[in-house]
Amino acid sequence: MIEAIRLSLHEAMTEDDSVVVLGEDVGVDGGVFRATEGLHEEFGPWRVFDSPLAEAVIVGASVGMAIAGARPVCELQFSGFSYLGFHQLEEHAARIRWRSRGRFSVPMVVRMPYGAGVRALEHHSESKEVIFAHVPGLTTVIPSGPRSARALLAAAIRSPDPVVFLEPKSIYRSFREEVPDEPEVGDLRSARRVREGDDITLVAWGAMVRRTQEAADELADDGIECDVIDLRTVSPLDESLIVESAQRTGRVAIVHEAHRSFGPAGEIIARLVEQAFWQLEAPIARVTGYDVHVPYFAREQAYLPDGDRIAEAIRATVEEPS
Amino acid sequence: MIEAIRLSLHEAMTEDDSVVVLGEDVGVDGGVFRATEGLHEEFGPWRVFDSPLAEAVIVGASVGMAIAGARPVCELQFSGFSYLGFHQLEEHAARIRWRSRGRFSVPMVVRMPYGAGVRALEHHSESKEVIFAHVPGLTTVIPSGPRSARALLAAAIRSPDPVVFLEPKSIYRSFREEVPDEPEVGDLRSARRVREGDDITLVAWGAMVRRTQEAADELADDGIECDVIDLRTVSPLDESLIVESAQRTGRVAIVHEAHRSFGPAGEIIARLVEQAFWQLEAPIARVTGYDVHVPYFAREQAYLPDGDRIAEAIRATVEEPS
Amino acid sequence: GMPRTDIEIDLRLEEMHVLDENGDVDDDLDPGLDRDELIEMARVMLLARRFDERRLKLQQQGRIGTFAPVIGQEASQVGTVSALADSDWVVPSYRESAVALWRGTSMSDLLLYDAGFNEGAHIEAESRDLPIAIPVGTQLPHAAGIGYVIAMRHAANGNGDENGNGDGSDVVMTFFGDGATSEGDVHEALNLAALRSLPVVFVCQNNQWAISTPVAGQTASATLAQKAVAYGMPGLRVDGNDILATRVAAAEAVARARAGDGPTFVECVTYRMAVHTTADDPSVYRDEDEVEQWKRRDPIDRLRTYMSNRDLAGDDDFEQIESSVSEQVADAVEQAEARFEELGDPAGMFDHVWAEPPPYVEAQRREVERRG
Amino acid sequence: GMPRTDIEIDLRLEEMHVLDENGDVDDDLDPGLDRDELIEMARVMLLARRFDERRLKLQQQGRIGTFAPVIGQEASQVGTVSALADSDWVVPSYRESAVALWRGTSMSDLLLYDAGFNEGAHIEAESRDLPIAIPVGTQLPHAAGIGYVIAMRHAANGNGDENGNGDGSDVVMTFFGDGATSEGDVHEALNLAALRSLPVVFVCQNNQWAISTPVAGQTASATLAQKAVAYGMPGLRVDGNDILATRVAAAEAVARARAGDGPTFVECVTYRMAVHTTADDPSVYRDEDEVEQWKRRDPIDRLRTYMSNRDLAGDDDFEQIESSVSEQVADAVEQAEARFEELGDPAGMFDHVWAEPPPYVEAQRREVERRG
Numbered sequence A, B: 001m002i003e004a005i006r007l008s009l010h011e012a013m014t015e016d017d018s019v020v021v022l023g024e025d026v027g028v029d030g031g032v033f034r035a036t037e038g039l040h041e042e043f044g045p046w047r048v049f050d051s052p053l054a055e056a057v058i059v060g061a062s063v064g065m066a067i068a069g070a071r072p073v074c075e076l077q078f079s080g081f082s083y084l085g086f087h088q089l090e091e092h093a094a095r096i097r098w099r100s101r102g103r104f105s106v107p108m109v110v111r112m113p114y115g116a117g118v119r120a121l122e123h124h125s126e127s128k129e130v131i132f133a134h135v136p137g138l139t140t141v142i143p144s145g146p147r148s149a150r151a152l153l154a155a156a157i158r159s160p161d162p163v164v165f166l167e168p169k170s171i172y173r174s175f176r177e178e179v180p181d182e183p184e185v186g187d188l189r190s191a192r193r194v195r196e197g198d199d200i201t202l203v204a205w206g207a208m209v210r211r212t213q214e215a216a217d218e219l220a221d222d223g224i225e226c227d228v229i230d231l232r233t234v235s236p237l238d239e240s241l242i243v244e245s246a247q248r249t250g251r252v253a254i255v256h257e258a259h260r261s262f263g264p265a266g267e268i269i270a271r272l273v274e275q276a277f278w279q280l281e282a283p284i285a286r287v288t289g290y291d292v293h294v295p296y297f298a299r300e301q302a303y304l305p306d307g308d309r310i311a312e313a314i315r316a317t318v319e320e321p322s
Numbered sequence C, D: 001g002m003p004r005t006d007i008e009i010d011l012r013l014e015e016m017h018v019l020d021e022n023g024d025v026d027d028d029l030d031p032g033l034d035r036d037e038l039i040e041m042a043r044v045m046l047l048a049r050r051f052d053e054r055r056l057k058l059q060q061q062g063r064i065g066t067f068a069p070v071i072g073q074e075a076s077q078v079g080t081v082s083a084l085a086d087s088d089w090v091v092p093s094y095r096e097s098a099v100a101l102w103r104g105t106s107m108s109d110l111l112l113y114d115a116g117f118n119e120g121a122h123i124e125a126e127s128r129d130l131p132i133a134i135p136v137g138t139q140l141p142h143a144a145g146i147g148y149v150i151a152m153r154h155a156a157n158g159n160g161d162e163n164g165n166g167d168g169s170d171v172v173m174t175f176f177g178d179g180a181t182s183e184g185d186v187h188e189a190l191n192l193a194a195l196r197s198l199p200v201v202f203v204c205q206n207n208q209w210a211i212s213t214p215v216a217g218q219t220a221s222a223t224l225a226q227k228a229v230a231y232g233m234p235g236l237r238v239d240g241n242d243i244l245a246t247r248v249a250a251a252e253a254v255a256r257a258r259a260g261d262g263p264t265f266v267e268c269v270t271y272r273m274a275v276h277t278t279a280d281d282p283s284v285y286r287d288e289d290e291v292e293q294w295k296r297r298d299p300i301d302r303l304r305t306y307m308s309n310r311d312l313a314g315d316d317d318f319e320q321i322e323s324s325v326s327e328q329v330a331d332a333v334e335q336a337e338a339r340f341e342e343l344g345d346p347a348g349m350f351d352h353v354w355a356e357p358p359p360y361v362e363a364q365r366r367e368v369e370r371r372g
């Protein structure tokens, strides 16, 4: 997926010379995950800015760049450090269009490696997307694989409003996928069905999509057919697909790596209760990270939802007598 | 309520000389809402520290103070500026006990005026409690009136772990309530039933409790009896009372001023779906702030849940045929 | 050898004033502004002053909400902003009403804003003035970002050297207070701007107070201008109640920025003569004496004395300014109050949040419309 | 008059070195440490070096995860931390393994940490060493807060003057890098510490790089020490590969803090000889030449030369240190690997998050226990 992201950045920079890449170590080094490799050499030190080590001004200067007509794509080295720049997102990026009554807008993207699973240090495994998702005016995207990452990033860069683009680092290099020769521009407002089934609706995003699909494959052997939805954009939430699916299957499980309490599943459940209550045949299951700090890496896999936990939740939900 | 808070601070400072109050303008000025009035004069410039204008170090120095054995109670002038210090909460306050394997702990309180309704400027009307509620290790408290504010603040100061104490500024001076002569120490782990009824469960906190109670009073005239629960502590969530009530009434409405999407109601709904699914007789209603930035004050009352919206949601939920 | 040596600071770090308290002037530094410009400066300073006086009354009457008066700081604002071209950028905090008036912002819009209507924040299509920023110091990163884009484009267009520096770029001027210097964002923005030699002028209005906190309670630094040393940036500290000094300093900083020689930290030493905002009661924390002291250095009086001494304007000119300003303020209030009536459709809260609102937000808007 | 004058900086801001590259010493500044202490310093420096070399291998073999080697910075760390008493506080970042070893942290704990076990972060009950802080610069506010409590108690106990300053208080020493100086938290903490004259020593290890960003890409400031000017704080810039210089500077700063005269900014000019962390490949962004240059100033070699020149230690002493250190490292690895086996109960992730976990978190723990 990291190559798809690099490709997408390269395509955007080639096509539009107002695209500026900035962040810690994104230049000469090409980024700690190599997402920006080669860009500094090709586009030079203005289009690709090795910034000082200062998250607030990385985000805040991006806001200014966007106001001045550029399309900044800034990288925060890990989402666990994004909180140092969060106030610039909440207080400004998300509000400048509104505050200026449409005079200025903030077409910027904040990319961050996100999530657990790469045996990293503390703060390098965070998944607190709900913090961004709760802010009006922000779009929060989490791709689940190379092709969607490339297309969604292209869409994010074109978006007229700010986008938080969370890249599940555990799938940066975990599997390959063909991407078409031609650039693709995704849709930031729609979820995608990645498997069809009538027995239960599974909702996941990011690295959890694959784990969920694998669990679904396994259960298919037992005759349980899962409808798997990759949210792609967490917020604004595309409720239509989820609601339609849940109305059909009557049973739902949501899988995310974020902490459970006050996590993103709550919103999905709330919408389903509002819009599919009468069709629900069983409690909605949450398979999530626990309500503890992501443990150091010796235990991180025990923190993350895995095939067993997902399968167990699916079985329990499907077997619940209605 | 502001007097109850001041009283509670005074009681704590008198009883325990490790309690330190700090923040912008909390000293000589007594705080922009006068919550700390008189403390500087009585306890001097060490116990009451007029800090520089710098939220990250207000929170971060409080973390250090707590590590060194003090009980800091810092004030952030408005919750809308808390994001500048949020990383210190997420990365340190909430984690130091865990990170140091229990060697150090962080018994600190972060007080902040919170919520809309006082005709204030932008950023002075925010209610993003979910951001704190989602962080493991943090306790998030929102009192609903003088007596509970005093008791809960006393408990927060005594808490062995960090507490975010959000003070709904619209009820700072909106109504009076007797407080007992003796100091009271509240319970940070329990919600409280403030009205009994069998027809519907209403969950609210902070300034919304009163609005909800008023709506409940009104509906009682029409024979609708509401069970009203004041959450008090948003996180860790005391699910037991809510679940018990919902199992009994079968119908629930949640009232909060925060934005709806990815807001706190989602978690309550998720728990109810997990634990009271079979007793629910109607979709759970959310009466909340909208998914837009809190508008400037000419429209803030239209943003906030009011009696009409609450009553309408209650009626719709109660009338839903099961 | 010399194992222990002082670190030399190789930066311009200067203090300056032009007018003395009697309106006398240092000829070497007198910028020699022409009469029309001086009259215009005097007019806008007075306009800002009278506008605030009126707003304080309106607020007391409950006709508008809280706001931050500029009274006492008019020279710090008009002197600096007047060194800009129209095509330059302005990045204000929340106290820059004299800046806004100099730049042509509608007073009735400002009143609308004060009355709690988002519509009051309207900005003209071609304007390069950012909206008010309330979170202290957080606007400085924006100024750096705008400066970055200016420098980048300048470099791309082959103007200036490979660093994008050279003659004639646009300039960004940003305003902040003494209290703001404690904020991390201010530090990060100053550092970035100096690192990349961006065309930004940082105007720090040291009005002695951050609400109830005096400068001495904010930092142990003897001056705020010396904070520039941390960034390898030149610093200028000027008498902020001396409009010639603020103008000279700003013009120098603007010229440096325009020439591609990077940012300057300009400290204007001034005084907040009124309340912090109308929610504040300064009698709790400061002496009326102090205010009286500063009244003697009133920036409007000093400009007037200078102009009289130099025969650039007489009493009748000032009377005429006074009456035109009064009329302008009265008109603006009337206009604004008429608009208060028209506005307030609650569904207006949904305007401009998104370029394209999501369906469920549209549904919320319809709900609000239905309720009316 | 003098309308335009330079701003004088009334602060000590000095550069200093004690040892030259040949191990010769400036007699005026030689702290005259006794042989035992020098031997102990040499031992811990070597221990840190060998420990890192071993960890780099273990990491390559996949037996531990990523970590940040201290190689090249041993004098910056041991020289400074050795100026503290045991009862003083240490607030580290993530690269302070030489500091940790000086303070007696168990090497097998460090290895456990490197292997991803939270148990490795264990801290002894009486220890005043904070755990590793990974978010760059965010630990400085903690140092300020600890310093605040020390000063407050000092004042309350009637020690020192009304500012809590006077003889004999505890001291806090905090460590951070060149890159960290760009962070807002560092700025805010320095400002607060200077404002209240807190007993904090700020040790900035300028190892020339923040991952791939050289100091010149971090700030336009000519030195990092001069950043102290922004806070009205004294600054010292020392040769960070000269353990006598780092020790002298730290001792001076510690004495100042202990006496109640406030914080000091100490810049140790040193070099990160190895990778940033094992996830990093420096060949992408820096020349091997540069590394070679710095190798000539290896802090361990320089101390050795000094000690030999002064007949404080000979080859056999160094051999003995070398072999005891090797043994210690080998023992620690063996011990740690034995512990890897015992640990890893997944439910351990719930330990120490709360003093009293909420019921639903307890239920989650039971779920994990059930799964095993």
Ligand SMILES: Cc1ncc(C[n+]2csc(CCOP(=O)(O)OP(=O)(O)O)c2C)c(N)n1
Binding pocket: B024, B053, B055, B077, B081, B084, C095, C134, C135, C136, C137, C176, C177, C178, C179, C180, C181, C207, C209, C210, C211, C272, C276
């Ligand atoms: C980040 C942030 N924290 C706190 C506040 C509350 N507040 C508003 S103005 C102010 C003082 C600002 O002082 P200064 O920077 O000197 O500017 P002045 O008001 O004097 O113009 C404070 C604390 C805020 N608006 N933003």
Ligand SMILES: Cc1ncc(C[n+]2csc(CCOP(=O)(O)OP(=O)(O)O)c2C)c(N)n1
Binding pocket: A024, A053, A055, A077, A081, A084, D095, D134, D135, D136, D137, D176, D177, D178, D179, D180, D181, D207, D209, D210, D211, D272, D276
């Ligand atoms: C707030 C934050 N942002 C980014 C990172 C990622 N990161 C880890 S170390 C580092 C460079 C730090 O450089 P410096 O302060 O010079 O310390 P050094 O690593 O050289 O010891 C970066 C960017 C981080 N850990 N924390």
Ligand SMILES: [Mg+2]
Binding pocket: C177, C178, C179, C205, C206, C207, C208, C209, C210, C211
């Ligand atoms: Mg001020």
Ligand SMILES: [Mg+2]
Binding pocket: D177, D178, D179, D205, D206, D207, D208, D209, D210, D211
């Ligand atoms: Mg470094």
